[in-house]
């Protein structure tokens with residue numbers, strides 16, 4: 001199947017190199033080369049894992065499409081326009097759950113655990129998120145969009161999100177109102193108090209404005225995760241959050257406590273709050 005991401009890979013490579021050159025030349029900051037290479041290798045591996053999981057999840061999608069009462073005519077432009085918005089809407093919720101539910105965060109943390117912010121971070125993606133991410137896209141199959149059209153649109157959505165991972169682009173005028181931009185996405189990667197769990201958008205920032213998760217970039221973001229991972233080990237980067245979760249599950253005495261560890265918010269304070277509540281109870 002035609003996957004636009006495969007076509008985009010060499011362009012991503014060139015842009016990552018160009019941005020690195022500009023940052024190093026202007027001596028803007030300590031450029032972490034090792035982190036950048038780690039991001040790139042994680043990116044290649046995530047494409048390979050994505051293909052593997054895609055083989056299975058495509059079958060689930062095809063099953064959903066068979067059940068769709070109406071099939072979309074993909075020779076009509078309006079069908080593509082609807083697909084653009086539907087796919088981006090599904091991305092918003094997938095992304096929001098990936099931050100607000102620990103089970104999904106365990107995958108997505110990979111993307112946030114670099115404490116740099118540059119184009120290479122865009123390709124630092126979870127190897128195993130294919131296990132869960134189809135859940136959010138299955139409704140698109142039920143709406144009658146064929147797999148090939150979904151794959152193209154979904155690929156284009158992810159390609160769009162590449163360029164917003166940079167500090168080199170400031171605010172871009174009225175487009176900030178409609179689109180997800182480098183400024184909005186810097187906020188998303190920030191661990192500043194006000195920036196946590198904000199700006200989940202893929203292409204259109206309107207979803208965040210609509211569901212009240214939007215915040216403007218006012219202060220310089222601090223990048224990374226609340227508890228830094230401090231590792232370049234790709235396997236550890238992809239798995240550490242699972243170990244932490246299982247450790248927390250083991251420590252909980254009640255079933256409710258255990259379930260909360262898996263399906264509750266992933267914030268570090270969560271466990272402490274829970275302990276305090278259970279002491280009071």
Ligand SMILES: [Zn+2]
Pocket residue numbers: 095099108111112188
């Ligand atoms: Zn995120």
Ligand SMILES: [Zn+2]
Pocket residue numbers: 111122165185189
């Ligand atoms: Zn990002």
